[in-house]
Amino acid sequence: MPVRHVASFDIGGTNLRAAVVAVDDGTARVVSQRRQETPNHLILPAMSAAERLDAVLDFIVAAVSEARQSHVIDAVAAAFPGPVDAAGRIAALPTLWGDDGQALCPLALDGLLAARLPGLPICLFNDVTAAGHRFVGQHRDFALFTLGSGVGLKVFIDGQAQVGPHGAGGELTHMVFDPSPGAPACDCGGRGHLGALASGRAWQRVCAAAEQDGQQPDLDGFVEPLARAVAMLHYALGLELFLFSGGLSEALGETLRAAIVRRLPEQGWQCGQDWNAMVRLAPDDDAHALIGGALAACRE
Structure with missing residues (x-):
């Protein structure tokens, strides 16, 4: 199977991180990455949860556009610090927007990203679930x-x-x-x-x-x-x-x-x-x- 390039995102409460990750036969390496400060509820309390969401989506779309200038991107993987249900909806994101953004949930974020990034497979994960997949080749339980x-x-x-x-x-x-x-x-x-x-x-x-x-x-x-x-x-x-x-x-x-x-x-x-x-x-x-x-x- 040829090497696949994934635009991968780790949306944290402190930093927004983006990377191009090359995946080859079950192994992965970070080719390039960038980060910026998260517009969270502590540093920008006047910003609404909807505005914070738009800022995160803008970051993801801009990073994918930049990645496509040097790589063929096969998929987008986005990890968020909140529970993700079986339908791919985010139930809460308290470290990003505190409890004032709960009215936005459950949030079908994969659909919002798909609308902005047509034609790309969108894979949405809880951030710790995503991180754990790095170790399943070494550990099972x-x-x-x-x-x-x-x-x-x-x-x-x-x-x-x-x-x-x-x-x-x-x-x-x-x-x-x-x-x-x-x-x-x-x-x-x-x-x-x-x-x-x-x-x-x-x-x-x-x-x-x-x-x-x-x-x-x-x-x-x-x-x-x-x-x-x-x-x-x-x-x-x-x-x-x-x-x-x-x-x-x-x-x-x-x-x-x-x-x-x-x-x-x-x-x-x-x-x-x-x-x-x-x-x-x-x-x-x-x-x-x-x-x-x-x-x-x-x-x-």
Whole structure:
């Protein structure tokens, strides 16, 4: 089969990223990429959700047009930080537009892109689902966490993402982990969710508070909800591989991984688990959703 070129997108809460990915016999490499700041609800609070959506669509269309100047583009793969249902509709995008854009959902984004990019196959993914497809050639049963603007999670069993008909699978990150009234607010509008407690934005908040108090940030305390989530998946599903990726994972690296491992023995029954072997860092090239989305698009 000839090499296929996919225009692949990772639409994050902090950055919009575009790449041309060459896929050849099940392997993929990034040929070129570009990025720009995401017009999210925190940096541009006056912009409406509809305006943010238009800005994202404009970015995708412009990047595809640029890619076509040097490559024959065979498909478009777009990964978004929200649940995607079986019909390809996005149920929510809280890290992009907070809770004020929920009126736009469920959003048939593949149709909007197809109208702007006629003739190109459009493949729409949750961002962590896309990222996970990079690893299914190496692993069959695993959980992938992404720690970025929010917290993403997907479980793969026998190489397939377990998302359910409404795309809710893996949204453990929007469960309440801190029920106290003063728990941090989540982008979705709730409080005390894992995504509000253990994201990159949450770590920035912890570091700022510690600096104000003249103390070091408490990393072991910060990662406890992540350790609890790992333990839940291990005890419920028997998973024994947990990969951590995303900007915060890359920034803290082994320090973060070791802290999670330290907090795991207190989470439940200890029956010989080798937590140190189970919890791993994904490669730190920050291209998982771009590469995984392209691979998945070529499999469809």
